């Protein structure tokens with residue numbers, strides 16, 4: 385049993401395998417064309433040649449999205465990333481995926497992280513079927529593996545539940561359907577580090593449940609899963625640890641229940657998704673004027 389000094393925790397940590405280490409990470413966006421010299425060739429040249437000093441003069445605004453964030457993630461963990469809008473969750477996830485440079489600090493990863501965002505790019509003009517193949521190849525699966533998993537992916541996505549949609553271009557899908565397909569493709573592979581950005585929020589409840597189960601499975605297969613979500617319920621059901629970001633700073637890192645308790649105090653109560661849904665009631669009767 386763990387004592388209050390956390391001795392047991394220390395022992396456990398020694399046995400665990402770190403998969404992501406963030407060490408004092410700062411991430412800064414630069415937004416061009418916000419002031420004088422906007423868009424001019426001289427301003428662009430200035431930015432290239434004179435670097436940081438000239439940034440301000442050339443109208444470059446810096447947005448400091450993540451500030452001095454450090455944590456260690458271990459194999460087999462599912463970690464929720466929470467925080468109010470604009471607190472830096474997606475930015476941090478992109479940096480862990482290697483898609484954004486860090487300004488200061490370092491991010492080390494063991495294995496290949498894969499970012500699965502609602503915006504993860506598939507080709508809108510191609511059919512769902514072609515996208516399953518493309519997505520699979522992009523994740524490093526062989527053609528034979530994709531063929532073998534194809535039906536499983538389509539079934540999991542539920543895209544064909546209401547007709548033969550998988551042979552239609554993705555642009556004809558609703559946003560929820562597209563998100564489901566993206567998640568299904570990504571979830572077909574066992575990832576070293578899987579980064580999920582709000583993908584569960586768009587699906588309906590039964591799809592969310594399947595996805596949560598798949599996340600638990602991925603964990604069992606020794607990967608690490610990060611899940612960004614505004615649904616405290618999804619976080620509770622899927623994650624055993626939570627990182628809470630606020631204004632780019634890591635405000636809390638700990639067991640899900642502890643962190644969510646503080647977060648809910650901060651935001652003024654549990655989110656709507658966490659509350660039991662009232663049974664669907666017929667709309668209140670409005671007396672129609674005869």
Ligand SMILES: Nc1ncnc2c1ncn2[C@@H]1O[C@H](COP(=O)(O)OP(=O)(O)OP(=O)(O)O)[C@@H](O)[C@H]1O
Nearest residue numbers: 413415447449467468469470471472473474475476
């Ligand atoms: N491409 C960008 N260029 C400039 N600033 C950006 C860019 N993307 C995000 N930001 C800024 O970085 C900060 C963090 O944004 P981020 O999208 O990481 O927050 P988030 O916690 O994921 O928000 P949400 O819950 O609303 O999705 C915000 O202030 C945002 O305005």
